[in-house]
Amino acid sequence: MNGGVHIAQEDLALYGMGNLQGEELARVRTHLQSCAACQEELSTLAADLSLLGLGAEAHPVPAHARARLLESVQDEMEPAAVSQVHPITSLSTTGRRRTAWIPWVIAAGLAVGATGLGVKVNTMQQQLQERSRMLAQSQQEAMRSREEAARSERVLALLKAPQAQRATLTAAKTPAEPTGHAIYLAERGELIFQGSHLKSLPEDKAYELWVIPQNGAPIPAGVFRPDRSGDASVVMPPLPTGVPAKVFAITVERAEGVAKPEGPIVLSGVPMPGA
């Protein structure tokens, strides 16, 4: 404690974010050194503020960024590899010096051994070439996988991006109505839903998406609230696998969601046949 006078919360927050300078910075820093209460408050504020970065719009990593990082890592590791090789070269030089005084019989023996070694080196070179070829093939496959993953990420980011422009095309002069589009793969239990022109709800209410199977109770598939423009999305909610949907429905429920639908159905749709 520090005489009962504490640093204001907003000053602590700016200190935690590194936004204070000069006298203000010195004042807060000095106070913190002797005030456990303010240290505690700073910890709590810092924890809350650290999550604000998640409020940023999600963007996929540029496609080549991963390879670039790996290159930097390899470059950094290479000098170490060179320094490990160097003593081996020195050793072989020393070895040559020693041959000047070792008996010729041993030298001849070494020469015979060298022939055998030459054969072995050739074999190893072939193996090395084969492994290089396989490595290049793996790298190409990895590159293709990364490109596919990057594309999938872009698709997902587009679907989720709050700033993406969305439009539902309707017949001319038809007023915009609340609509929803569900894409559901029953065998994998994967679902993406996008809603448009949804009406805003009171604080204590939320929309809840349901997968209604042919037999059995409706399965909850996500609770959501639309943004100011009425858009909303539910991406990959946890769902059981292998349950085809007879109908998709959206109800208005309590904000925390419910296990069984209680509120009125505001949207519903039957999956198109043929899927």
Next chain:
Amino acid sequence: MHVTKDRGNPRSSYVLALKSCILWQERRKTALMTDDSDNPMGLPLRSQKNVPSSKRGEPVDDDLLLRRVSQKDSSALTKLFDTYGGMVYSVALRVLHDAARAEDLLQEVFFQLWRKPESFVSGRGSLGGWLLVVTRNRAIDILRRKRPTESVDDNLLASAESLASEVEREAMMQQVRRALVGLPAEQRHILELAYFEGLSHTEIAERTGQPLGTVKTRMRSGLMSLRKALQA
């Protein structure tokens, strides 16, 4: 449906529900990979995270990956990059508004993690939370053409919320966005100016044309509302 609270700091039931989904998904993954003998008690996977040696010898949690990074295992670094790269890049881009500079920062953050994995101290938050803070602070330094923030990185504190899986990140992302959208526009704007542009009270007052006292009051209210929304 299982709902597990990690700490004594309960979040909203919405997030708890999402976390239960995480456990469900993790259990589903486990079911795909293992037989019941791996988990005879049916424990949530989280309870098994610290088991020192898995049958597959394939450590997946952040601590183990960091340990492998400190042993110069580049595949562990790429796993961390695959997990957190998008989040880091998004924050960098939001602050810098420049894709090339954001990517440079993305590289810098992960290269530093490679060179100095010990910079992350697990007692000060989760790895995901720490990366968010490091990225944001460094981006602000770049934006304001400052040298790397002195001593802050050594002492920085971050949320302990795990962001290691996509579902956890998505749940927390939605909660933060809901918290921000729930704030009055002026409070949100002030918090964003402080967080994403690194402005002080005086600078925010100049930028917005609001009196200094109003800026402080609104920031305080915004912080309190944010806390309430994140801990409700």
